[in-house]
Amino acid sequence: MKKTLQKRLFTGALVLMTAVMGGQPAHAAVNKYQAMVAADVKKFQAYFHKEFPDVKLDEFANGVYALDEDARKQWKEMEEFPPYELDVEAGKAIFNKPFANGKSLASCFPSGGAVRGKYPYFDEKRKQVVTLEMAINDCRVANGEKPYPGFKGDLAKVSAYMAYISRGQKIDVKVNSAAAYKAYLKGKAFFYGKRGQLNMSCSGCHMEYAGRQLRSELMSPALGHTTHFPVFRSKWGEIGTLHKRYAGCNDNIGAKPFAEQSEEYRDLEYFQTIMSNGLKFNGPASRK
Amino acid sequence: MKKVLLLLSMAVSMPSAALLADPAAASPSLIEQAEAARKEADALGFEWRDTAKLIKHAKEALDKGQKEESDKLASLALLQGKAALAQAKSTEKNWKMMIPK
Numbered sequence: 001m002k003k004t005l006q007k008r009l010f011t012g013a014l015v016l017m018t019a020v021m022g023g024q025p026a027h028a029a030v031n032k033y034q035a036m037v038a039a040d041v042k043k044f045q046a047y048f049h050k051e052f053p054d055v056k057l058d059e060f061a062n063g064v065y066a067l068d069e070d071a072r073k074q075w076k077e078m079e080e081f082p083p084y085e086l087d088v089e090a091g092k093a094i095f096n097k098p099f100a101n102g103k104s105l106a107s108c109f110p111s112g113g114a115v116r117g118k119y120p121y122f123d124e125k126r127k128q129v130v131t132l133e134m135a136i137n138d139c140r141v142a143n144g145e146k147p148y149p150g151f152k153g154d155l156a157k158v159s160a161y162m163a164y165i166s167r168g169q170k171i172d173v174k175v176n177s178a179a180a181y182k183a184y185l186k187g188k189a190f191f192y193g194k195r196g197q198l199n200m201s202c203s204g205c206h207m208e209y210a211g212r213q214l215r216s217e218l219m220s221p222a223l224g225h226t227t228h229f230p231v232f233r234s235k236w237g238e239i240g241t242l243h244k245r246y247a248g249c250n251d252n253i254g255a256k257p258f259a260e261q262s263e264e265y266r267d268l269e270y271f272q273t274i275m276s277n278g279l280k281f282n283g284p285a286s287r288k
Numbered sequence: 289m290k291k292v293l294l295l296l297s298m299a300v301s302m303p304s305a306a307l308l309a310d311p312a313a314a315s316p317s318l319i320e321q322a323e324a325a326r327k328e329a330d331a332l333g334f335e336w337r338d339t340a341k342l343i344k345h346a347k348e349a350l351d352k353g354q355k356e357e358s359d360k361l362a363s364l365a366l367l368q369g370k371a372a373l374a375q376a377k378s379t380e381k382n383w384k385m386m387i388p389k
Contacts, residue, residue, distance in 0.1 A: 047388060189379075189380075189383045192383045192384070192386045192387050193379040193380075193383040193386070194375065194378075194379055194386065195334055195375065195379065196336060196337065197336050197337065197338070197368070199375065201386060203386065203387070203388060204386075207388050208388055250337075251337055254336055254337045254338065255334070255335075255336060255337055256330070256335040256336060256337050256339075256340075257337075258333070264333060
């Protein structure tokens, strides 16, 4: 009895000390997965702070425009009449349009759809990463509708509307189980692994080459990559999802792209979003 | 006895049916080899962008009777398939070493 009490007091003191001394919440110290991930986030963000000491953490949400003043000026001018404005309006209409059964996307999402900050997350029951676009299509299927196809169109528009009304929500993606950590590691291996005919990796371009010129383009930093999607790209002439961008990158390096909402891209999105923990969602955005 | 010896010597000196067959028909074609390598790389998530296209063009060339062109394309596809497999194995083993410090 005495030993049990001593053990409990010791455990309580240990948790309290860790929380106070480490400056971390107590649950981070007792959750080994969350602790391992937090260490990765710290290293990842430190890399960019070292590379770009004058750029504040929040600024990385603006991608390459956080690094280049001339490009930033042009982008700011473009944002005065943002090219995604009509897509956001269309997305709002889609969000509220009733399905055949009388329900709508609005029936599936709380807070009027301002839930960007809750995605992606690891669904412990389904044992997989759920992204916002996946949840949108899940809602449609659950209500007897067909899922939206592809990387663009209505799926991107409704996602853009939901991102727009969620602007300012903080990224705080968790990894709370062995299964979630496995998905996180898969995303991490994808990010750092070389692939395709050019034998290149996400990190090669967006960490080691971030801020440097690659042909005519300045490479964007990976920190903050997932904050601002969907994106209206001048190159596309329309709005598209993060997974469309992933597919484009894979194609550029001579690798066969994966499908929209494939497990590979969802795990990559999970890893990348976690690396941007602490930043704020600021999508949709315009890009070259 | 002489007849038996004669038959035995004939059997030994005659090439077997297998040896007489077209070697290309007995082993997988370049296209089949390339397709097998492509599938294996795809299963690992490392297929290259152009491998399937090269195989398709190799098949089309063969259908048109352009054997030399077909072999050239299939060889390139096979090379890509094998390189993608090597890349998959190397990445699986070494990706942690690719994390920038």
